[in-house]
Amino acid sequence: xxxxxxxxxxxxxxxxxxxxxxxxxxxxxxxxxxxxxxxxxxxxxxxxxxxxxxxxxxxxxxxxxxxxxxxxxxxxxxxxxxxxxxxxxxxxxxxxxxxxxxxxxxxxxxxxxxxxxxxxxxxxxxxxxxxxxxxxxxxxxxxxxxxxxxxxxxxxxxxxxxxxxxxxxxxxxxxxxxxxxxxxxxxxxxxxxxxxxxxxxxxxxxxxxxxxxxxxxxxxxxxxxxxxxxxxxxxxxxxxxxxxxxxxxxxxxxxxxxxxxxxxxxxxxxxxxxxxxxxxxxxxxxxxxxxxxxxxxxxxxxxxxxxxxxxxxxxxxxxxxxxxxxxxxxxxxxxxxxxxxxxxxxxxxxx
Amino acid sequence: xxxxxxxxxxxxxxxxxxxxxxxxxxxxxxxxxxxxxxxxxxxxxxxxxxxxxxxxxxxxxxxxxxxxxxxxxxxxxxxxxxxxxxxxxxxxxxxxxxxxxxxxxxxxxxxxxxxxxxxxxxxxxxxxxxxxxxxxxxxxxxxxxxxxxxxxxxxxxxxxxxxxxxxxxxxxxxxxxxxxxxxxxxxxxxxxxxxxxxxxxxxxxxxxxxxxxxxxxxxxxxxxxxxxxxxxxxxxxxxxxxxxxxxxxxxxxxxxxxxxxxxxxxxxxxxxxxxxxxxxxxxxxxxxxxxxxxxxxxxxxxxxxxxxxxxxxxxxxxxxxxxxxxxxxxxxxxxxxxxxxxxxxxxxxxxxxxxxxxxxxxxxxxxxxxxxxxxxxxxxxxxxxxxxxxxxxxxxxxxxxxxxxxxxxxxxxxxxxxxxxxxxxxxxxxxxxxxxxxxxxxxxxxxxxxxxxxxxxxxxxxxxxxxxxxxxxxxxxxxxxxxxxxxxxxxxxxxxxxxxxxxxxxxxxxxxxxxxxxxxxxxxxxxxxxxxxxxxxxxxxxxxxxxxxxxxxxxxxxxxxxxxxxxxxxxxxxxxxxxxxxxxxxxxxxxxxxxxxxxxxxxxxxxx
Numbered sequence: 009x010x011x012x013x014x015x016x017x018x019x020x021x022x023x024x025x026x027x028x029x030x031x032x033x034x035x036x037x038x039x040x041x042x043x044x045x046x047x048x049x050x051x052x053x054x055x056x057x058x059x060x061x062x063x064x065x066x067x068x069x070x071x072x073x074x075x076x077x078x079x080x081x082x083x084x085x086x087x088x089x090x091x092x093x094x095x096x097x098x099x100x101x102x103x104x105x106x107x108x109x110x111x112x113x114x115x116x117x118x119x120x121x122x123x124x125x126x127x128x129x130x131x132x133x134x135x136x137x138x139x140x141x142x143x144x145x146x147x148x149x150x151x152x153x154x155x156x157x158x159x160x161x162x163x164x165x166x167x168x169x170x171x172x173x174x175x176x177x178x179x180x181x182x183x184x185x186x187x188x189x190x191x192x193x194x195x196x197x198x199x200x201x202x203x204x205x206x207x208x209x210x211x212x213x214x215x216x217x218x219x220x221x222x223x224x225x226x227x228x229x230x231x232x233x234x235x236x237x238x239x240x241x242x243x244x245x246x247x248x249x250x251x252x253x254x255x256x257x258x259x260x261x262x263x264x265x266x267x268x269x270x271x272x273x274x275x276x277x278x279x280x281x282x283x284x285x286x287x288x289x290x291x292x293x294x295x296x297x298x299x300x301x302x303x304x305x306x307x308x309x310x311x312x313x314x315x316x317x318x319x320x321x322x323x324x325x326x327x328x329x330x331x332x333x334x335x336x337x338x339x340x341x342x343x344x345x346x347x348x349x350x351x352x353x354x355x356x357x358x359x
Numbered sequence: 360x361x362x363x364x365x366x367x368x369x370x371x372x373x374x375x376x377x378x379x380x381x382x383x384x385x386x387x388x389x390x391x392x393x394x395x396x397x398x399x400x401x402x403x404x405x406x407x408x409x410x411x412x413x414x415x416x417x418x419x420x421x422x423x424x425x426x427x428x429x430x431x432x433x434x435x436x437x438x439x440x441x442x443x444x445x446x447x448x449x450x451x452x453x454x455x456x457x458x459x460x461x462x463x464x465x466x467x468x469x470x471x472x473x474x475x476x477x478x479x480x481x482x483x484x485x486x487x488x489x490x491x492x493x494x495x496x497x498x499x500x501x502x503x504x505x506x507x508x509x510x511x512x513x514x515x516x517x518x519x520x521x522x523x524x525x526x527x528x529x530x531x532x533x534x535x536x537x538x539x540x541x542x543x544x545x546x547x548x549x550x551x552x553x554x555x556x557x558x559x560x561x562x563x564x565x566x567x568x569x570x571x572x573x574x575x576x577x578x579x580x581x582x583x584x585x586x587x588x589x590x591x592x593x594x595x596x597x598x599x600x601x602x603x604x605x606x607x608x609x610x611x612x613x614x615x616x617x618x619x620x621x622x623x624x625x626x627x628x629x630x631x632x633x634x635x636x637x638x639x640x641x642x643x644x645x646x647x648x649x650x651x652x653x654x655x656x657x658x659x660x661x662x663x664x665x666x667x668x669x670x671x672x673x674x675x676x677x678x679x680x681x682x683x684x685x686x687x688x689x690x691x692x693x694x695x696x697x698x699x700x701x702x703x704x705x706x707x708x709x710x711x712x713x714x715x716x717x718x719x720x721x722x723x724x725x726x727x728x729x730x731x732x733x734x735x736x737x738x739x740x741x742x743x744x745x746x747x748x749x750x751x752x753x754x755x756x757x758x759x760x761x762x763x764x765x766x767x768x769x770x771x772x773x774x775x776x777x778x779x780x781x782x783x784x785x786x787x788x789x790x791x792x793x794x795x796x797x798x799x800x801x802x803x804x805x806x807x808x809x810x811x812x813x814x815x816x817x818x819x820x821x822x823x824x825x826x827x828x829x830x831x832x833x834x835x836x837x838x839x840x841x842x843x844x845x846x847x848x849x850x851x852x853x854x855x856x857x858x859x860x861x862x863x864x865x866x867x868x869x870x871x872x873x874x875x876x877x878x879x880x881x882x883x884x885x886x887x888x889x890x891x892x893x894x895x896x897x898x899x900x901x902x903x904x905x906x907x908x909x910x911x912x913x914x915x916x917x918x919x920x921x922x923x924x925x926x927x928x929x930x931x932x933x934x935x936x937x938x939x940x941x942x943x944x945x946x947x948x949x950x951x952x953x954x955x956x957x958x959x960x961x962x963x964x965x966x967x
Contacts, residue, residue, distance in 0.1 A: 028889040305957075312959040323888055330901040330944035336891015 023339030025323075027273070030266035037260040038063070056229065062254045066231065066247060069274060069282035073230050076210035080192070081225035082203065093194050093203040096220045098134040100207060101192055102185040105178055108133065108140070110158075114175055119166045121175055124158040135184050147181055150174065186214040213237050231280060240275050247271040247280070294318050296325035367406075369413045382406050382413045386470075389415065394428065394458030405467040414466055421464040424493070426473060426486035428461055434477060434487045435459045460489070476796060492553065492792035500554035502729050503777070503790030503840075504770035504800075512731030512768050519727040523842035524599045525565025531602070535699065535711045539602040540718075540845050542567070544595050548729075548840035549781040550774050550790040565842055566729075567596060568782070571775060572754035572821065572836035573763070574746060576738070584737035585726060586757040588745050596755055597720040597843045601850070602696065602713055607658040607685045609708040616663040618683065620644060620710060623661050629682040631656075636684070644710055645695050652692035657712045658685040685712075689874060690853060692716060723848035726841050730771040732762060733844070746821040746830065753824075754836055771839065773800065776817045778838030780804035783811040865905040865945035879904075905945035910938040916962030918951065939965060 020026055041060050056075045057065065065073055080100065086092040108129040113122040125137060141159045144152045152161040161178070163171055190209025197204060207215070210230035216223045228234065229250055235243035248264070248271035255262055273288060274281055281287040285302045292298050295311040295318045310316070318325055323333045332338040344352070367382035368375050379385050389404045403423070404415045427436045436459050443449045454460040463471060463486070474484040475491050492500055499505045499513050501520075508516075524540035531541055545564040548555070555561065569591075576586045587596070609618040621643040622636050636656045640646050643659030651657065662683040693716030701709045718724075720736055727733040747753045763771060774790065777800065781788035784807050794800045805815030813819070818833035853871045860867055867876040879899050887896040910919040912930035919930040919938050928936045941963070951961050 023891060025888050025891060028885055032885065032889055308954060308957065308959060312957075317964065327884070327896070327900055328944070328950070329947045330897070330906065330942060332897045333888065333893045335888055336893050338891075338893025338897075 023336050025335045026269055030269045033266045034255075034262055034270070037255075037262060041258050041260065058254060058257050063251065066250055066254070067270070067274075067283050069231075069280045069287060071232055073210070076190070076208065076228065076230045076233075078189070078192075078207045078210055078212055078215060078228040078230075079226065080205035080207060080215055081222040082205070083220050083222050086220045087202040087204065087222075090194070090203055092220070093205065095134075096218065097192050097194055097205050098184070099218050099220075100186050100189050100205065100215055101133065102187065102189045102209065103133045103135065103183045105140075105181050105183060108135070108183060109179065112175060112179070114171055116166060116168055116171060119163040119171065121161040121163065121171060121178070122155070122158055123161075123178070127157065133184060140183055143181065143183055144178060148174070148177055150178075186211055186218060189215050235280055240278055240280075243280055244271045244275040247274060292322060294320070294322045294325040296328050297322050300324050300328065367411045367413055369415065371415045372418045373414075379413065382411070386413055394461060396456045396458070400455050400462060403462075403464040403467040405470050407469075416464060416466065421466075423462040423464045424468075425455075425460050425462050425489055426471075427489060428458060429474065429480060429484050429487055432480055432482060432484075434480070436487075478796065490553070490791075495792055497554055500552060500792060501558070501560065502770070503548075503550045503552055504773045505792045507768075507770035507773055508730055509767045512766060515731030515733070516727075516729060519731065519733060519842060519844060520565070520729075522844040522846065523565040523727075524845055525842075526563045527565075529563065532697075535604045535606075535697075535713055536602065537604050537606075541600045541602070542843065543598040543600065546840075547787075549778045549838050550788045550840065552789065552791040554791070566840050567843075568778065568838050569596070569755040569841045570752065570836065571756045571758050571839045571841075572746060572834050573760045573775070574754075574757050574821065574830075574834050574836075575759055575761075576740070576757045579738040579740075580734075580757055580759040581761075582759075583734045583762060584759070585734035587720060587736055587739045588742055588753055588755050589739045590742035590745075590753065591755040592720050592739055597724075597726065597841075599718045599843060601693075601716050601718050601847075603691070603693075603716075605657050605685050605687075605712045605714070607660055607710050608703060609660070610662070611705070611707060612663060617707075618660055618662045619680075620658065620660050620708065622659045623680070623682040623684060627661050627680045627682040628664065631682065631684070631686070635686065644698060645712060647695050647698055649695045650693075651687050651695060651714065653687055653689050655687050656684045657687060657695075657714075658710050660684055687714070688872065690849075690871075718847055718849060720843070721848060723852075725844040725846040726756075727844055728771055728839050728841050729774070730768040732758075732766065732768055732771055734758070734762075740824075742824075744824040746824055746834070748819050748821060748836070756839075756841065760835075772835070775835065775837030775839050776801065776804045776808075778840070779813070779817055779836070780807040782838045783808065783813060860905070864949060865907065867904065901942070901944050906942060907945040907948055908940050908942055909948060911941045911963050911965060913937045913939055913965070916964055917960075918948070918963075941965070 038060070041063075056062070056077055057073070061074070080096075081087065082093055082096055086096055105123070108125050109123050110126040111124040113124070114120075115122065125140065130137065130140075137154050137157075137159060141152045141154050144150050144159060144161060150161050151164070152159050161174065163174060165171070186209075188209050188211030190207045192205045192207030194203055195206055196202070209215075210228045210233045212226060212228050212230075212233055213236075215221060216226060227246075231243055231246045231250065234246045248268050251267040251270065252264055255267070270283070274283065281291070283289060289301050290298065292301075295307055295316050299307040299311075301324075311318075320326060320329070320331070321334060323335055326333045366378035366380055369377050369379055369382075369385070383406060386404050386406045389398065389402065392398045393400060393402055393404075399417070401423075402415065402417050403421065404413065406413055427434045429435070436454070440449070440454075440459065444451075444454075451460075455462075471485045472483050473486045473488055474480045475488050475494070477487065480487065488494065495505055498517050502508070502513065502516055505513065524542045526542060526545045527539065528534060531539055542565065544567065546567045547561040547564045548566065549568050551561065575581075580586045592598070607620075609620060611617045622639050622641070623630055623643075625633075635654060636659055638645055638649050638651060638655055639659045645651065645655075645657050660683045661680040664679055664681050691714070693714040696713040696715035698713075699711045701711070703709050720726075720739070722736050722739065724736050725733060726736065742753050745753045746757075763769075777788045777790060780803075788804075801816075804817075808817065809815045814833070817835050817837050819836055820829050821834040821836070822829050851871070853874075855867075855874055855876050858867065858874045858876065869875040869878060884896065884900070887899070910921070910928055910930075911917075912919050912933060912935070914935060914937055915930060915932045917930060917932045919928055919936070921927075922929050928938050930936065930938070954961055
C-alpha cells in the first residue's frame with residue numbers, strides 16, 4: 009500500500025470555486041474592519057496607511073502607495089554599530105536645498121542669489137557649505153562661491169525670470185542622499201540588537217546602491233517598485249505579503265492561501281492588474297459578464313462592433329441565460345450520451 | 360492667560376448692544392428685577408467669565424427648568440408657603456412672581472450651584488432642585504425606578520411606550536383612524552411615578568399588571584422569548600381589538616366623468632366575479648356586523664376607463680366602466696364595525712368602512728415591560744402545566760432570568776418586588792426616581808411582604824405543574840406592568856409557494872401586499888456558487904423563477920415565435936421555421952430585446 013501523501017489531503021478539489029471562497033473569506037472579516045478603523049500611535053514620520061484604505065490601495069493596484077516605506081537593512085558590521093548606521097542614514101536621507109536654507113536673498117540688480125544656510129541643519133545632515141557650492145555648480149551648471157555662512161551664486165544676468173527660475177531650481181535641488189528615498193530614521197531590532205533604517209520613500213533601486221546596505225534583506229511596501237526592480241514573481245510575493253501584513257495589523261485572521269490566490273490572479277498576466285473595472289473584471293472573456301459588472305453599454309457596443317462571441321464558460325453569463333454553471337457539480341459533463349450507448353458494441357462479443 | 364478686555368460686552372439674544380465695566384452688578388440687577396416681578400420671568404441673564412461677556416436671552420427655543428431660590432442658606436419655599444399651596448390659596452405663578460421659584464436656561468445655569476436636597480445646602484449654593492428626580496427629563500421620569508436602569512434601556516423603553524396598545528382615546532368608537540389598537544382591560548400600573556400621574560397616563564393606560572415569575576420553562580423562554588399562562592390569556596390578559604379603516608371616494612374627473620358607488624355590473628372592466636361582491640348591499644357598500652375575509656369587496660365602485668379610446672370603441676352606447684372596488688387585503692379578516700357616509704371639501708362622496716378584528720395573544724406577539732425588556736410569546740401553557748405557589752398563584756408570564764444581568768435592568772427586579780408589595784397591600788406604590796432620603800426601598804417592600812406572610816425578597820417555593828414537586832430553588836416572582844406592543848404576527852404572517860409574477864421579468868413579486876416571495880439575492884447566489892451546488896442554483900434562479908422556453912432559429916440564431924393565426928412557428932429573419940426549443944431565463948429574453956432596441960443584432964449559437 010502506497011504511503012498516503014499528507015499534502016494531497018489539502019489539495020483543492022476539481023471544480024472548487026476558489027475565487028468566490030477567497031472573496032467571501034476576506035470579505036466577511038473585512039466588514040469589521042470598516043467599523044473599527046483604529047490607528048496605531050505612529051512613531052516618527054513613518055505612519056503608514058493601514059486597514060481598509062491600504063487593502064483598497066493594494067487590490068486596486070495603485071501605482072504609488074500613499075505612504076511608501078522602505079526597510080533598509082545594513083551589512084553586518086554597520087548594523088551592529090549605531091554611529092555607523094547613522095552614517096549610512098546620512099548617505100540615504102534625501103536633503104534638498106530648502107531643507108537646509110535659512111534665508112534666500114535674490115539680488116536682481118546685481119544678478120546674484122545668496123543662500124544663507126542653517127549651520128545646525130548642515131551639521132545634522134553631515135554636509136559642508138563647500139559641498140553645497142560644488143553641488144550647485146555641477147548639478148545646475150552655475151557659478152557659485154562660499155561666503156561666510158552661505159553660498160552666493162553669480163548669475164551674470166539681470167533677467168528676472170532667469171534668476172527666479174534658478175532660485176526655484178536651486179531650492180528643489182538634491183544636496184545629499186538618494187533621490188526619492190525620503191527621510192529616514194534608525195530603529196533597533198529588539199530580538200537581535202541590530203540597527204536598521206526606515207525611510208519614507210520607495211526608491212529601493214537607489215538605496216541599494218548605497219554602500220553598507222544589505223541588498224538581500226532591504227525591502228519596501230511599494231509593490232510596483234519591487235516589480236520594476238525584481239520582476240513579477242517578487243511582486244506577487246510582495247503583494248501577498250502586504251495583504252497579510254495589513255490584515256494581521258487589524259487582528260483579522262484569514263487563511264493566507266486566499267490572499268495568495270488574489271495576488272496570483274492580479275499578477276498572472278505578467279503585470280500587476282487591479283481587480284476592478286480597469287483590471288481583472290474589465291478583462292473577462294465573456295461579454296455578458298463584463299456588461300453585467302460595469303459600463304454595460306460600452307461593452308455591448310464594443311461586442312457589436314467587433315462581432316464578439318461569448319464562449320459561455322464563466323459563472324455570471326451562465327446564470328444570466330439560465331444554464332447550469334460550470335463550477336462544482338456543474339464542472340463535469342457526460343462523455344457518452346444516453347442515445348449513443350446502443351451504438352457501442354458490447355465488450356467480449358463474438359469475433 | 361489672555362488679557363481681559365476691561366469692559367465686558369453685553370449681548371442680547373446674541374447681538375452686541377454695548378459694554379459695561381462692572382458686568383456682575385448688571386447681571387445681579389437684572390436678576391433681582393426679575394425676582395421682584397419687574398422683568399418677565401422669561402428673561403435669562405448670565406455672565407461668562409472666560410469671554411468676559413454678559414448674555415441676556417429673551418428669545419424662544421431655550422430649554423428652561425424651574426429651581427427653588429436659596430437665600431442665606433434657606434430655600435425660599437418655606438413650609439408655610441407649601442401649606443398655602445396645598446390649600447390652593449396661592450398657585451405656582453405666585454411662586455414665580457414673588458421670586459420663590461425661577462426658571463433658568465442652560466446658559467444661566469452655568470452661573471449657579473444647585474443643591475439636590477436641602478441637606479447639602481452650603482453658602483455657595485444658589486438654587487435647590489424642586490425634586491431630586493427632576494435631574495432626569497420627563498420621559499425618563501415616567502418609568503419606574505429609572506435610576507436603576509441603563510440609559511440604553513431607557514431609549515428602548517421610550518420606543519416601546521410609543522408602540523404599546525392601550526386606550527389611546529376614549530372616543531375610539533367614533534373615530535376612523537386608519538389603524539387602531541384597543542386593549543380590552545387596560546389597568547393602571549401598581550408601581551407608578553409622579554410624572555406618570557402628572558400627564559394623566561393613569562386615565563388612559565396602555566398595559567396590564569402581570570404576575571411574573573423569573574423562571575425558565577423547558578427552554579421555551581430562551582433568548583427573549585416569553586411564556587404565557589393560557590388561563591390568563593383566556594380571561595383577557597393582553598387581549599385587544601384591531602381596527603382598520605378603508606376609505607373610498609367618488610372622484611370627479613376632467614370631462615365631467617365621475618366614479619359611482621354601486622355593485623359593479625359583470626360587464627365592467629376588471630370584474631372579479633359574483634362571489635366577491637356577494638356581501639355588498641344594494642347601494643354597493645357593505646353592511647355593519649358583516650363578517651368579511653380576504654378578497655371580499657367592501658366598497659363597490661365603478662370608475663370611468665383610464666384611457667379615452669376605450670370609451671370611443673363603445674360607440675356612445677352604454678358607457679364602458681372599470682371596476683374600482685375596495686377589497687379586503689390579503690391575510691386580513693374581521694367584522695365590519697362601522698360604515699359612514701360623508702362628503703369631502705370638494706363635495707365628493709366619501710365612504711369609510713371600519714373593520715374590527717380580535718387579537719388574542721398568540722405565539723409570536725410582542726410584549727415589553729417598562730424597562731426596555733421586550734419579548735416574544737413562544738408558548739402559551741395550559742394553567743395545569745404552569746408552576747404555582749403554595750397559595751395556588753399561577754404566574755401570568757414566565758420571564759427568563761438570563762435576560763436581566765446582561766442588560767443591567769435592575770429596575771425590572773425592583774418593580775417586580777415593589778409591584779408584589781403593592782399588590783398584597785392593596786396600595787399603589789411610588790416608583791419615582793430616587794427613594795426618599797434615609798429609606799431603603801427593598802427594606803420597605805420587604806417589610807410589607809413579611810407582614811402578609813411573604814418572603815421579604817420576593818422569593819417563593821414554586822411547584823412544577825407537571826409533577827407537582829417543588830422546585831429545588833426558590834423562585835423570585837412579583838407583579839410587573841407589561842405593555843402589549845402592536846407588532847403582531849397576524850398582521851405580518853405571509854406564506855407563498857407559487858404565486859404572482861411580475862409582468863416585465865416574469866420573476867416572482869416582492870412584498871407582503873403583492874403575495875410576494877423572499878428574494879434569493881446576490882449574496883445567496885454567491886453562497887451556492889461557493890458551495891459548488893450548480894443544479895440547486897439553477898433550480899432557484901431558473902426553474903423556480905423565470906424559466907421560459909423560446910424558439911431559437913437554427914439558421915440565424917434569432918428568437919422565433921408562434922403565429923396563432925397562421926398556426927406555424929416563424930423566424931422573423933429567415934421567415935423559416937427551423938427551430939430548436941431552448942430553456943432560458945425570461946430576464947435574458949428581455950435583455951436580448953433591449954439589446955435589439957440599441958440596434959445591435961444578437962444571435963444564439965447552439966451546440967450539436
